[in-house]
Amino acid sequence: MNQIKIFSPATVANVSCGFDVLGFCLDTVGDEMIIRKTVEKGIKITKIDGFDLPLETKKNVAGVAALAIYEDAKPDCGFEIEIYKKIKPGSGIGSSSASASGVVFAINELLGKPYNKTQLSDFAMKGEAVASGSEHADNIAPGIFGGFTLVKSNQPLKILELPTPSNLYATLIHPQIEVKTAEARNILPKNIPMQDAITQWSNVGSLVHALHTNDYPLLGEALQDVIVEPHRSKLIPHYNEVKKAAISNGALGSGISGSGPSIFSLSEGIETAKKVEQAIQEVYTKTGIEFYTFTSKINAEGIKILSSE
Ligand SMILES: Nc1ncnc2c1ncn2[C@@H]1O[C@H](COP(=O)(O)OP(=O)(O)O)[C@@H](O)[C@H]1O
Numbered sequence: 001m002n003q004i005k006i007f008s009p010a011t012v013a014n015v016s017c018g019f020d021v022l023g024f025c026l027d028t029v030g031d032e033m034i035i036r037k038t039v040e041k042g043i044k045i046t047k048i049d050g051f052d053l054p055l056e057t058k059k060n061v062a063g064v065a066a067l068a069i070y071e072d073a074k075p076d077c078g079f080e081i082e083i084y085k086k087i088k089p090g091s092g093i094g095s096s097s098a099s100a101s102g103v104v105f106a107i108n109e110l111l112g113k114p115y116n117k118t119q120l121s122d123f124a125m126k127g128e129a130v131a132s133g134s135e136h137a138d139n140i141a142p143g144i145f146g147g148f149t150l151v152k153s154n155q156p157l158k159i160l161e162l163p164t165p166s167n168l169y170a171t172l173i174h175p176q177i178e179v180k181t182a183e184a185r186n187i188l189p190k191n192i193p194m195q196d197a198i199t200q201w202s203n204v205g206s207l208v209h210a211l212h213t214n215d216y217p218l219l220g221e222a223l224q225d226v227i228v229e230p231h232r233s234k235l236i237p238h239y240n241e242v243k244k245a246a247i248s249n250g251a252l253g254s255g256i257s258g259s260g261p262s263i264f265s266l267s268e269g270i271e272t273a274k275k276v277e278q279a280i281q282e283v284y285t286k287t288g289i290e291f292y293t294f295t296s297k298i299n300a301e302g303i304k305i306l307s308s309e
C-alpha cells in the first residue's frame with residue numbers, strides 16, 4: 001500500500017464530569033486526509049484545504065504526530081500529507097486531535113500495522129500537545145479506539161474502552177466563535193474543594209456504570225460537572241439557555257464539548273435528539289450569533305479507511 005485516504009472523526013472530550021479522561025467519538029463530522037509514501041525521507045504537509053493552518057511540519061499537529069511515529073519506526077521512505085479540514089480549529093470537537101490521530105493511524109496502515117492503538121494514541125498525543133499546551137488523550141482515544149473511552153493514565157498511557165449504548169445520540173451546537181483549548185485550560189483553578197471532588201468522582205463512576213448497564217436515566221444524572229463548567233461556561237454565550245432547552249426537550253443531559261464553545265447533549269433515540277436539536281436552534285436563532293448544529297450517532301468504529309492503493 002502506497003497511499004491511503006481516511007476519515008478522522010470529530011470527538012467530544014470530558015463528557016461533563018470526566019475532565020481530561022472521558023471522551024466519545026462522533027460520526028457525521030470529521031476531516032479527510034490522504035497520506036502517501038514518498039521516496040524522499042521525512043514528513044511533508046503538501047496541502048491543507050478548508051482552514052488557514054500552518055504547512056510547516058513542526059507547527060502543525062499532524063506534522064508533529066507524524067514525526068513521532070516516523071522517528072520511532074525509522075522507515076525507509078518518507079510521507080506526504082494532505083489535510084481536508086472540515087472541523088473548524090478551536091471548535092471544541094477535537095479539530096487538532098482529528099489531524100493528529102488521523103495521520104498516525106494512516107502511517108501505521110502504510111507501514112503494515114506495526115503499532116497497537118495505545119501506541120498510536122501515544123504518538124498522536126505529541127501532536128495534540130502543540131495545540132493545547134499539554135498532553136491529553138481524551139480526544140485522541142475515542143478517535144483511535146471509537147465509542148466511549150476513559151484514559152486511565154497518561155504515563156504509561158492506558159486507555160479503557162467503554163461500551164457504546166446503541167440507541168444513544170449526540171446533538172452538537174457550535175456557536176461560530178473560537179475558544180483556544182490552551183486559553184480555556186489557563187482559566188481553570190489549580191485547586192478544588194474536597195466536596196466538589198467527591199461529587200465529580202461519584203459522577204464519573206456513575207457514568208461508567210450507566211454505560212455498562214445501558215442505564216439511560218443514570219447516564220443523565222451523571223452528566224454533571226461542578227469543577228470545570230462554572231469557569232468555562234462564561235466563555236460560551238447563552239450556555240445555560242441551551243442546556244435548559246435541551247433538557248426540557250428530553251435530552252438526558254448536556255455539557256461543554258471539550259474546551260468549548262461547542263455544547264453537546266446526549267439523548268436516547270434519534271427522534272428525541274432531533275427534537276433537542278430544533279429546540280437548541282430556536283435558542284440560538286434569537287441571539288444573532290452564527291452557529292451550526294448536527295446530530296450524530298456515537299461512532300463505535302473511530303477512524304475509517306475510505307480508500308487505499
Ligand atoms: N492540523 C491542525 N488542525 C487543527 N488545528 C491545528 C492543526 N495544526 C495546528 N493547529 C492549531 O491548533 C489550535 C486549535 O486547537 P484547539 O484549540 O485544541 O482546538 P480544537 O478544540 O478544535 O482541537 C489552533 O491554534 C490551530 O492553529
Ligand SMILES: N[C@@H](CCOP(=O)(O)O)C(=O)O
Nearest residue numbers: 013020092093094181258259
Ligand atoms: N480535556 C481537554 C479537551 C479539549 O478538547 P478540544 O476539543 O477543545 O480540543 C480540555 O478540556 O482542555
